[in-house]
Structure formats: structure tokens, C-alpha cells
Amino acid sequence: MRKSLVIATLIGAFAAPSWADSFHGAPHDRAVLHEGEMAIGHPGDPALIGRTIRVSMRDAPDGAMTFDPAALEIAAGETVRIVLANDGAMPHEFVMATEAEIDGHREEMRGVADMPHDADFAARVGPDDQASLVWTFANAGSFVFACLIPGHYEAGMHGRLIVG
Ligand SMILES: [Cu+2]
16 A cells, blocks of 8 residues: 555656656756656666767758767667767757657747757757767667757758667
8 A cells, every 4th residue: 555655656756747848847857857767768877888879960061960870779778878979060969769759849849949958868969069978778669869959850860769
């Protein structure tokens, strides 16, 4: 009885902020999500990093924007450092989540002024700069990563993240 109450409380705490709130919301919302488990996994312990993956963020003079590589394959349970190198001329983001979460957030962003995303599962990187994320991909599944700066996804800036 008491145990189920605790579990219900925990589920409520993790479910309360929407996925988008986790990087737009108040700091306390973020803190809750830091403790929580997302479908894609959770922040990784640097001591457990098995490998480093470099992802280049690019924008071409013709307007095409890309991630290279555009697909990542990671073993379920693997902890990796993802180094995000902005080799382009403009700022870019890397946000990883389920496809539904990314699509839903792109809808929310329509007509909204640009808002930076910053969380354990996301980073904004300026030109000629780099950032890194340490993440444990706890669950097998198909996920996506994308740049959510307005217009960038549409210009090609998204990729597949296969955990299996
Ligand atoms: Cu971008």
C-alpha cells in the first residue's frame, strides 16, 4: 500500500513536466527530469563512457544543413560521449528524443521566436565551437536527433539514432 503510493508519487513527479518543459521550463522542472528516465535513456556517468562519437554540424552555401554522420548506432545500455562540432557558419542545435517528441516540439515551435534548447540531452553550439553530451542509452529503440532552430530541420538537419 505504502510502496504503491511512493511509486505513484514518483511517476507523477517525472510525468508532470512535459518533455518540452524539460528544457524550456523553470530550473526545478529540469532538476526533476535530471533524476528521471526518458524513453531515450538518462544522463550518463562520465566514468562509464565506453566511446566517443563525433558529430559534425554543417551548413552549406546552398542552404542545406546536415549532421554527419546522419545516423548513429548505439548498443542498448551503452554510455557514450557525443562531441558536437559545429563546422558550419551559423549556430546549430542537437536535440535527441523520440520521433513523436521531436515532431510535437516542432509543432509547438511553429511561429514562435527562436528559443535555445539546453538540457542534458540537447546542446546549442556556435560556429567553430563544440559541446559534448554524456548519455546512457538505456533502452533499445529508434530515436531521432535534430536541430530545432527554425528552418534547420526542414533544411535537412536531422538524423536517426538506433539503439539496439
Ligand atoms: Cu541547425
